[in-house]
Amino acid sequence: MVVVTSVTTASMRPDPPRIEPCSSVDDSGRMSESLIVEPGEVMRMKTRLRGKGQITLPAEVRKYLHVREGDDIAFTLESGRVVLTGLTEVPTDQSWFWTEGWQQGEREVNEQIARGEGTVHGDGDEFLAALDER
Structure with a gap:
């Protein structure tokens, strides 16, 4: 502004x-x-x-x-x-990202990252393997 x-x-x-x-x-x-x-x-x-x-x-x-x-x-x-x-116009197929619920989730993730929480996976296979373990 x-x-x-x-x-x-x-x-x-x-x-x-x-x-x-x-x-x-x-x-x-x-x-x-x-x-x-x-x-x-x-x-x-x-x-x-x-x-x-x-x-x-x-x-x-x-x-x-x-x-x-x-x-x-x-x-x-x-x-x-x-x-x-x-x-700025937002294409309708991307408008979900700007809903309050999604933005709240983005803020929570950013806070978790700032606190050093989360897991980093080397590639997609490691990520999928970690999901299978749950």
């Missing part, structure tokens, strides 16, 4: 926030780079309003929102601010 405000002060320039780049693989198998802005950090940028009300989102904002050409962006007006949220 990116928050854009209409207040600008040119005289104050805060130190730039620490921004951590990270990489991930998108649905097409391509590496994509993301930005993580640490909690409490603020990243300020500007762009110019063009004819027909068009703006160009800076590359850093596109990375932060995980959007690319063709994606939708939602605008929410709240308390004198505009909040931008990147929207």
Whole structure:
């Protein structure tokens, strides 16, 4: 989520926030780079309003929102601010993954992995043999 405000002060320039780049693989198998802005950090940028009300989102904002050409962006007006949220379509045959129940299971697995729980199998045959032992 990116928050854009209409207040600008040119005289104050805060130190730039620490921004951590990270990489991930998108649905097409391509590496994509993301930005993580640490909690409490603020990243300020500007762009110019063009004819027909068009703006160009800076590359850093596109990375932060995980959007690319063709994606939708939602605008929410709240308390004198505009909040931008990147929207990505999920194919219907993959929507099960985003259900609350499945996501809860994903969170539980991530917590188990973080605690060092679980077994690593060298290959599929070892995995299937371990299932047969149960």
